[in-house]
């Protein structure tokens with residue numbers, strides 16, 4: 653973090669993460685790191701998946 657250029661690249665990288673990160677279908681929040689996937693849909697937590705009627709979700713936490 654000793655160059656302005658590096659900081660700019662890091663900003664872009666962070667934006668890329670937000671762009672590519674799946675969104676929880678229940679809350680619409682960005683799912684980064686861990687989340688649950690079921691029925692081809694992403695959720696931030698098993699609770700949201702169940703709220704949407706998705707059962708047997710794979711918990712990546």
Ligand SMILES: [Zn+2]
Pocket residue numbers: 676677678679680681695696697700
């Ligand atoms: Zn959620």
